Amino acid sequence: MTRTTKIVGVGAVLAILLVGIPALINISGRWDLYYTLTSVALLSIASGGVWLTFYIGRINIGQGAYALMGGYVSAILVVKYGVSFWLTLPIAGLFCGAVSVLIGIPILRLRGVYFAMITLVLTEVARLSMLALPITNGAKGITNIPLPGAVEVFGLTLIPDFATLSNAKPAFYYLSIVLMILCFAGLYRLVNSRLGKLCRSLQQNEELASSIGVNIAYLRVVAYVISSFLGGIGGATFAAISQSVYPSSFTIADSINFMLNCFLGGLGYVFGPMLGTLVLYFGWDLLFQTGEFQLLIFSTVLIALILALPNGLLSLRFSKAGKESVGRE
Amino acid sequence: MSELLQVIGLTKRFGGLTAVNNVSFSVQEHEILSVIGPNGAGKSTLFKLIASFLRTSGGEVRFRGERISNLAPHITARKGIVRTFQETTIFKGMTVRENVVIAHHLRSKASLFGFFIESPAAARDEQEFGRSADQILEFLDLGEIKNEVASNLPQGHLRALGIAIGLSTDPTVLLLDEPFAGMNHDETRRAVEMVRSVRDRGVTLLLVEHDMSAVMKISDRIVVLNFGEKIAEGTPEEIQSNESVIEAYLGIEDESIGL
Numbered sequence: 184m185t186r187t188t189k190i191v192g193v194g195a196v197l198a199i200l201l202v203g204i205p206a207l208i209n210i211s212g213r214w215d216l217y218y219t220l221t222s223v224a225l226l227s228i229a230s231g232g233v234w235l236t237f238y239i240g241r242i243n244i245g246q247g248a249y250a251l252m253g254g255y256v257s258a259i260l261v262v263k264y265g266v267s268f269w270l271t272l273p274i275a276g277l278f279c280g281a282v283s284v285l286i287g288i289p290i291l292r293l294r295g296v297y298f299a300m301i302t303l304v305l306t307e308v309a310r311l312s313m314l315a316l317p318i319t320n321g322a323k324g325i326t327n328i329p330l331p332g333a334v335e336v337f338g339l340t341l342i343p344d345f346a347t348l349s350n351a352k353p354a355f356y357y358l359s360i361v362l363m364i365l366c367f368a369g370l371y372r373l374v375n376s377r378l379g380k381l382c383r384s385l386q387q388n389e390e391l392a393s394s395i396g397v398n399i400a401y402l403r404v405v406a407y408v409i410s411s412f413l414g415g416i417g418g419a420t421f422a423a424i425s426q427s428v429y430p431s432s433f434t435i436a437d438s439i440n441f442m443l444n445c446f447l448g449g450l451g452y453v454f455g456p457m458l459g460t461l462v463l464y465f466g467w468d469l470l471f472q473t474g475e476f477q478l479l480i481f482s483t484v485l486i487a488l489i490l491a492l493p494n495g496l497l498s499l500r501f502s503k504a505g506k507e508s509v510g511r512e
Numbered sequence: 513m514s515e516l517l518q519v520i521g522l523t524k525r526f527g528g529l530t531a532v533n534n535v536s537f538s539v540q541e542h543e544i545l546s547v548i549g550p551n552g553a554g555k556s557t558l559f560k561l562i563a564s565f566l567r568t569s570g571g572e573v574r575f576r577g578e579r580i581s582n583l584a585p586h587i588t589a590r591k592g593i594v595r596t597f598q599e600t601t602i603f604k605g606m607t608v609r610e611n612v613v614i615a616h617h618l619r620s621k622a623s624l625f626g627f628f629i630e631s632p633a634a635a636r637d638e639q640e641f642g643r644s645a646d647q648i649l650e651f652l653d654l655g656e657i658k659n660e661v662a663s664n665l666p667q668g669h670l671r672a673l674g675i676a677i678g679l680s681t682d683p684t685v686l687l688l689d690e691p692f693a694g695m696n697h698d699e700t701r702r703a704v705e706m707v708r709s710v711r712d713r714g715v716t717l718l719l720v721e722h723d724m725s726a727v728m729k730i731s732d733r734i735v736v737l738n739f740g741e742k743i744a745e746g747t748p749e750e751i752q753s754n755e756s757v758i759e760a761y762l763g764i765e766d767e768s769i770g771l
């Protein structure tokens with residue numbers, strides 16, 4: 184791809200996301216799509232984090248824990264301490280990142296199924312902690328979280344108070360889309376820099392990586408922290424949109440979905456989790472009419488898809504271009 | 513000549529099994545020293561101990577007089593002691609050139625964050641590594657196949673790639689574990705030349721190898737292990753006429769040690 188086609192492509196995608204889709208929604212009057220697409224954007228941010236841990240060769244089924252944690256950190260700061268949501272957003276991400284250092288250092292030595300199992304348990308531990316901690320208000324959760332307030336610099340309103348808007352849905356849509364764009368632009372940059380090569384060297388052979396001087400323990404933690412940061416950001420924004428957070432806001436099922444989004448989109452492609460989330464989310468919704476068969480049909484189609492396209496949906500597009508994919512070992 | 517590497521009373525126990533038992537020898541600068549011995553003698557374990565891939569149970573390794581045993585592998589590598597693997601170990605999903613470029617990581621001056629934002633230092637590194645990688649690939653006759661994905665390569669090329677990876681780290685001491693395994697006669701001959709020219713670049717080489725004719729041709733000195741213990745040390749001629757070596761290899765075909 185030449186530089187110009189790249190710029191045009193990126194421009195087109197941005198235009199569709201920020202102008203095209205809102206215009207279509209306005210014309211068609213399908214306002215519910217705002218909520219759906221906002222959710223997809225936020226879930227794909229969390230999935231993007233999971234994808235990064237896949238990229239260093241770890242199966243991460245624990246992202247729900249960080250999404251939940253991020254949601255609570257933001258909610259508690261907003262409700263109990265009156266901190267602006269905009270400030271709590273990075274704080275939630277950083278908090279999750281910090282916690283993931285403590286958790287990551289011991290568990291990232293594990294590989295394969297062992298790491299996967301531990302992370303799975305992590306989600307449940309997070310849920311139980313939110314039930315039990317004095318500050319999280321138990322099963323009742325934290326509700327009536329005020330909408331994000333205004334951001335003003337020298338009297339200039341950069342972001343209006345969401346509560347003053349007649350409809351906050353488009354505002355949340357723009358917020359989530361911008362976050363998603365930032366997240367995936369960052370991941371894209373990371374993967375295409377030498378840092379990404381180092382991550383791939385971990386995925387393919389940790390022993391060899393360390394013998395060429397890569398500090399594998401450190402790099403693993405760095406990747407996991409970025410992953411958890413993204414989980415926290417996604418969770419915090421979700422809490423702001425639904426104006427509530429409960430211990431069951433993110434469960435093991437969500438953690439598994441984050442992982443499936445990555446599988447479905449393609450582990451070798453940085454935009455895989457975005458596509459995977461979109462397809463999985465809409466696929467699930469479309470099957471709603473099938474009632475009790477929803478899960479059965481959904482799972483069958485999913486298994487078939489993963490068997491037919493082991494490198495994910497995006498491999499359809501890239502296999503012709505000769506771009507080699509990354510195996511999952 | 514000076515003593516570059518000293519192995520002093522090195523011991524490794526796996527549960528009840530003593531894989532390396534009180535082994536001592538030293539390595540001179542710029543020499544090619546081979547470690548031989550029957551299967552299971554502890555050769556690979558010895559290399560892993562020297563490169564800090566295993567913790568010692570006793571004894572120590574000194575590099576230029578400084579104790580280097582029981583460090584993390586990447587730290588030992590940064591000090592200039594780099595090991596290749598008995599099992600051909602490469603980054604399978606990368607191209608030959610990508611393998612060699614990434615192996616330059618040790619030489620890089622930029623930080624992880626520098627790589628992310630493509631700082632001037634990172635850009636300089638990247639350019640220099642590409643150039644050096646191309647040189648190494650030419651040097652090892654891999655230039656033609658540099659854009660092949662490594663998992664598609666035949667044995668001979670894989671071994672050469674393993675050596676290329678080792679060389680890219682700009683090692684002071686390179687430990688090669690069975691670099692000629694799986695090669696045919698012709699490939700071995702070329703690989704022996706290759707190892708010699710690596711030494712001529714100023715690298716000190718430690719070698720584990722089963723191909724005895726290659727070992728006898730290439731080595732300045734040889735250390736013989738049997739059941740984890742050093743039973744002999746000397747020049748190829750001394751080793752070929754050593755009683756206990758012949759005894760250790762009895763029961764194995766005589767040819768296998770080139771007697």
Ligand SMILES: Nc1ncnc2c1ncn2[C@@H]1O[C@H](COP(=O)(O)OP(=O)(O)O)[C@@H](O)[C@H]1O
Nearest residue numbers: 526529531549550551552553554555556557558
């Ligand atoms: N990680 C390990 N755990 C237990 N035993 C091991 C381990 N690695 C090697 N051994 C044992 O140590 C002995 C020496 O092995 P090794 O160093 O691989 O021999 P060589 O390379 O000379 O063939 C063998 O008996 C082997 O089974």
Ligand SMILES: [Mg+2]
Nearest residue numbers: 555556557598
């Ligand atoms: Mg061995």
